[in-house]
Amino acid sequence: xxxxxxxxxxxxxxxxxxxxxxxxxxxxxxxxxxxxxxxxxxxxxxxxxxxxxxxxxxxxxxxxxxxxxxxxxxxxxxxxxxxxxxxxxxxxxxxxxxxxxxxxxxxxxxxxxxxxxxxxxxxxxxxxxxxxxxxxxxxxxxxxxxxxxxxxxxxxxxxxxxxxxxxxxxxx
Numbered sequence: 001x002x003x004x005x006x007x008x009x010x011x012x013x014x015x016x017x018x019x020x021x022x023x024x025x026x027x028x029x030x031x032x033x034x035x036x037x038x039x040x041x042x043x044x045x046x047x048x049x050x051x052x053x054x055x056x057x058x059x060x061x062x063x064x065x066x067x068x069x070x071x072x073x074x075x076x077x078x079x080x081x082x083x084x085x086x087x088x089x090x091x092x093x094x095x096x097x098x099x100x101x102x103x104x105x106x107x108x109x110x111x112x113x114x115x116x117x118x119x120x121x122x123x124x125x126x127x128x129x130x131x132x133x134x135x136x137x138x139x140x141x142x143x144x145x146x147x148x149x150x151x152x153x154x155x156x157x158x159x160x161x162x163x164x165x166x167x168x169x170x171x172x
Contacts, residue, residue: 070087
């Protein structure tokens with residue numbers, strides 16, 4: 001009788017851990033890229049598009065998907081031509097975004113806040129999205145006729161310092 005209680009006492013935590021492992025492995029939002037690799041990708045800045053690069057990418061609109069991360073009210077007011085509205089808060093639950101993971105299209109994301117766009121880029125990159133680009137233009141230029149304006153703009157933000165993670169602490 002004592003042996004049965006001991007076995008049950010051991011099996012219950014093991015089963016609990018096994019159930020947690022199974023639940024975690026079924027999570028569709030697992031990150032496939034670790035933090036170090038994401039930082040390396042971020043540092044080379046090849047994912048940041050300016051207005052000229054956007055125009056080049058949109059030469060073949062069938063090969064590019066534009067995602068506007070702003071709220072629906074801002075999107076309704078003005079947005080880039082052929083952009084799809086997926087508010088940042090719903091980026092992980094939107095079925096259209098989930099379908100883009102398996103596409104060969106360039107995915108271009110933008111928002112009125114570069115910080116918000118960057119957060120979305122980091123999340124989607126860590127989840128394994130390929131050909132993911134961040135549009136770096138001021139929010140005042142967001143419009144359907146962006147290329148009809150007489151604007152020469154290389155980048156929204158000029159970086160003065162090279163970003164370097166703190167070498168004293170470990171990356172999470």
